[in-house]
Amino acid sequence: MDRPVISRGTPLTERADAARNRLLLLATTREMLAEHGADRLTMDDLAERAGLGKGTVYRRFRTRAGIFQALLDDDERAFQEQVLGGPPPLGPGATPLDRLIAYGQARIGFLIEHRDIARAALDGNRPVPAGSQTPISQTHIRMLLGQLDLGAPDPDILAVQLTGALDGPLLLYLSSDLTEPAAETGERVARSWQDLVRRICRP
Template identity: 55%
Template sequence: MNAFRLPVGPPSAERADAARNREHLLKVAREMISESGVRRLTMDALAERAQLGKGTVFRRFGSRAGIFAALLDDADRTFQQQVLYGPPPLGPGADVTARLVAYGRARIEFLLEHHAIERAALDRNQQVTIAAGGMSTTHIRMLLGQARREGLLHTADIDSLAMQLAAALEGPFVMYLAPEENATAGPARRAVALADSWESLVEQVLKVQ
């Protein structure tokens, strides 16, 4: 596929190759995970299945944990796009209570689906970086600000409340659930229960009539 290159010079061509390899590797990695979970996904197995050299896999991801970190980064970006620009109620356009409920439900589904990958993305010497980035805190804070402007909330300190609600949402996956409760396969009952519980928590905080 490298014939007929346009004369853009070696750096760009190299970059395009790298990006293509990365996409291809991530796609193959996703296939392997959906077939047999995260355990079987090693650098060697990925290189073989993707029909690329081990050196290429190493250059792209650095380590086995790096593969999972890249997968997670990719998934996180997609999730953010849906929240910021996707259809309502997750995206803009629905009323604030519906958006807060939808965000929680979508986030719980995301956390459930990606928990095994998040674990695998952790290097030995990293601590508590799961669910980092604080997207939940930022987004919830924005919606609480809107709710306050609309008279649905009379809390002065929405920073603290946003932090606590974000923790209520993500914390059970990070802090309390046993690994087997974080199963990736199928719609786990616990996640459904947590999503329903999130909905009533939101309704109580926002004084829905």
């Protein structure tokens, strides 16, 4: 498990000019989001700001939602690197229980922080936001459960259930309450995750 997980968005091989354009477009998108938010970003404005042709932008992302899916994919890669090789307890070197708690809390923080991008990534052809289910979550949680040796009758299903607690749609729903700041919601969910894991892993 402690090996890089290939994310779904970028091909394994990419022409140098295409790679440069991708990096430029992602950086430009981040600038525009910081200035104006997700609602006002358009593909035409992105092309103009980046100094690229509209066709280049449309070939890269295809739809407006594709812009935000690419951002999530890019940030997902960085998150995975922290899980696979970063400092403990998120990365290797801590006990399985501490890593399981840290992973869930970091995943919750990641999705809450990216909630606006995840909502903008909604596509009519996709039932859930991009990034809501990632290859690493279920596999990583299953590995840590195996190291804990809980004697669970079906650790594979338990891993699925715990992964479900970190799904993007659930966290988007929880963070949609305008009466509570998203950061506060994230802290509450993170505390609840720790309580859930400790109860499941209690001897």
